[in-house]
Amino acid sequence: MVGVLRRSIVRAYSSQTSPIISSSLLLSRNPIITADLNPFEAQYYKYQSELWRRLMWTFPKWFYFREGTLAEQRFRQLNKDPVSYNPDIEYPQGKPEIRHRRDRRFKQVINLPKTYKQVGEEGHEEESLTKSHDDLARQIIPNSRVTKADESNDLTSLERKLSRTLYLVINQNNNWVLPNFVESSTEEIKALHTLAEDGLYKIGGEKINYFNVSNTPCHLRINEVENKKEFIIKSHILSGEFIPQDESLQYLWLTKEELKGKLDPQYYYEISHLFSDV
């Protein structure tokens, strides 16, 4: 009975035109800087690190600064000894407990001599002019986490939203979708990831350094409108640039939340679990 049923299903299936197998490319740019912390995380880390500093052992000054050296003298100038305990005085806030020139009750704050002049200090202007970019003694000012592309809201730039994973989407028939490729010649069998790669080079140029995570597709989306089976191949862009070979091709690099706004809701819902939250 079962055998008969199955055969009938197979026959019904083969009478239709079987769906075309195609491969889609989930090309992502990984985060370049650490994720932004939410306020709770930031506060918790601050609280914990303050506790950690409070419970730290005393800095072994005698190990790093030999007595009588110039460096030790400068260190002593910067770090004044805490108020020592005098039995004749009453301390309403608690008696100081000094060990190795540190009050055990509190965290130890250590100032190290700076090799540069700070803003507002005398000689800062001249120094910033004279000191070269490779000078190890210069003041290190970290680059901004917000880039020019963020300020101009350039959605096609790879330098936007450095703390997030960006995904490549292209515009097809006024719909934003992941780039999808179909094998043109029917004789030759091409692996799904090869098909995706060749397709990417065709639409985006060959100046893309990318890493294909696996030959295995990470998702199957059945496109009933075009009678297609879209196997999604996952890969990362490492350097280079996506330069559309066709002038009319529109493309965007978007985060997960932005994809939600751009993609068709049904389409987004089907593939949303593939996108990273960060």
Next chain:
Amino acid sequence: MSVSRTFTRAFSNSSSLSRAGYSTVKPVHHLVKIEKAALKPNYQSLLVPKDDILAVGYKPTEIDQDRLLDHYHNTIQSDLMLHFYKHDAQKISGNKKRSWGEDSPYKMYRPQKKPVGTTRQTRDINPINFKNIPQLESVVVQIFNKHALEDSYLNISSRLLLSQITNVKAKQIYAKANILPWKMRAGKPCGAKVELTGVDMSQFITTLSELVLPRIRTFKGIKLSSGDRSGNITFGLDPEDVKNFPEIEAFQELFPNLTGLHITFKTTARTDDQARTLLSSVGFPFYKA
């Protein structure tokens, strides 16, 4: 009457086996040794778990964002799952101890036969799914200091060196065997080791892969042949290379007799190949020797 159990005369060994662990008749005398000193009320504070702020040894562990762990969770973990996916994969059983057979009652309680060809059992290799994606468990850093065999005070500097570069107080290790040509005597301190987990591990790995290794001119990578066949990879650094650690670099005169390091990455991967892929994803190059 208190007679020590070891000195009571017994004609058979089975009598002590059949006896219960303690007598139920009061006053209860425990046959299992209990360290009663540990029950002193003064020591109660030592029983508080260490992650509680009331504990004497409390130390906050999550003091900052762990960028390596975040990177693993955000990017690598999902990639590794796809990368190691094998359709219809089956469990590969390890080399286990063997039964002697069940045809005789004497074989029932006999200790099992050793695994084929070896003395140790090996683990099963399960196909990778979303629950068992390879992950770094810990990093063990170890120093062997042969000069300390003669003068044990020379071991202090290797312990200090290790503590400085890892932020964890190093344990002393002792020689286990008497080997005359190496002047080794059992019980002599001859090095130091630390096992790093959590933030300290991440910090050490990033320092190593971003600051130390790129500055070693002769460094080609970790040997592809390295590994213990169950997913743990080891490599070594020369005394010259150790100087590249930022904690050592500026204070080289404080560490006069530098020694090399052995660094072992313990992973939850069950094969070396998986462990290599995992390590390459956190920034370690490999090369074919």
Next chain:
Amino acid sequence: MFKSMIPNGNHSHIITNTIFKTFSRGKRTATTINAATQKIVNQLSALSASRKQPKLIRLCQEDLIKHRTIVNAWKVFKRQREQKRTAQLKKQYESIVNAMEDLKTSSPELFELASEKPKKAVLFPLEMRTPTDYPANTPWIYNYSPPAKFIKAKKPTTPESS
């Protein structure tokens, strides 16, 4: 060098002290040890906890409750994050299984190619770097040109096998 210096140095010092000891009440004689010994003493003291430990934190009842509330909130936050992560991974895993199961029936040849695994370890590229707190001077490298042989042969298997 160390070995020869330390015991001798210490010894001679003690001897001289005992010979020329003059008692003076309340006055302390300065003990000087030689430089090499001092270095080792410094190393030991840098390593040991003695006199370097801070006072224990003694929280009042109110602060203790505050602390416990914060820690509990953090645990809840972490658990929820972990559950979300696991759920997403599970979904991803199921969709891989589903895709491969379908490919197996719809195109066995493509299935073979998709489940082909290299025999040796495949290494992830070093360019996939751990994110840093602040971006580099050039956050993204644009001028990438593929190696010449790559363009000619156009070898498709990107996972660099080692």
